[in-house]
Amino acid sequence: MSEKTIESYGKGFLVLLLPISFLIIFLVATWRIWLGLILLVLAFNIWQLYKWQQWCQQVNPIFHQLIRENQGRITPMDLAIKGNFAGERAKRYLDTKATEFGASTANADDGSKVYYFITASTLGSILDSSEPPKELASTTVSQYALPFLASPPPKTNLQELEPELPPHSTKEESVKPLEKQLIFGSLIQSELAKRLNVYSSTVYKRRDDPDFPEWSRTRDPDGIAWKYSRKTKEFFPVEEGES
Missing domain, CATH: 1.10.10.10 (Winged helix-like DNA-binding domain superfamily/Winged helix DNA-binding domain)
Known part of the structure; x- marks a missing residue:
């Protein structure tokens, strides 16, 4: 770097340094005055605020x-x-x-x-201006409240009115040939109930009764008596010699 370049940088630095130095000297010499002015402005603003609050209290x-x-x-x-x-x-x-x-x-x-x-x-x-008339309000409330306050109608027990009826069976089911039903040589409980035209629960209740064969004979369309086997859980036709 040449001497001319160094000299130019030094002059530029002095140009910036001189104003800053004068400003610092001025502030150091007059800081008391500036502090007094700041305090004076602050006190004036506080006084103005106090006067405004006092005036607001009067208004x-x-x-x-x-x-x-x-x-x-x-x-x-x-x-x-x-x-x-x-x-x-x-x-x-x-x-x-x-x-x-x-x-x-x-x-x-x-x-x-x-x-x-x-x-x-x-x-x-x-x-008050937006409130509806009291008569209209009471009429509306009573109109909508009466249906809810009325006692409900007595309930009827449909199960008591309707007698227990045996399951409906068509004529085709009741007249099925015995050979078609006895494919495996016996009938299960639901099949026998359909043949006798009774509920399956009725067959379940009476299957162990001694008179079950005679009872089933009276209901069988072909007059066949049936007996229950505990071993296979199925029903077999009773031969004439056994009855």
Whole structure:
């Protein structure tokens, strides 16, 4: 690197360093003045805030009175006329209250801003105006309540009214040849029940009775007596010599 290049870099650094040095010297020499100015501005803002809060305390009764009289509806002009102060201060005051109480705003036809504050009395009047007539409400309730309050009709036991009937069997099933039914030389309980035209449970109850062969003979379409085998759990026809 040549001497000219080093010299140019040094001059550029001095150009930046000199203003910074003068600024530091100026701040060191005048820091008390700057600190005093900052404290003065801060104190002035605190004083302004205090005066504003004091003024708001004086305006609050007027604001509350207008809210009660107008059912929560108020404009900056109403507040300015009632309190006899500038409209800008009234608008600033209402903006502060709207933020504090969550009021809604709307623009009137003349372009002015309207603030709506919801109070208990305002809400009650809204609900009263939207409540239906009591006579209509009571009539509707009674009309829909009577069917539910009426006693239910007595239930009839269909099982008691309907006598137990044997299973329906067609004529073809009852007149089947015995040879077709006795394919394996015996009948199971359900097959015998169909042949005798009775329930399968009836055959189950009477199969161990001594008079089961005679009872089955009276119901068999061919007059055949049947006996039950505990070993095979099946029913066999009784030969004439055995009966």
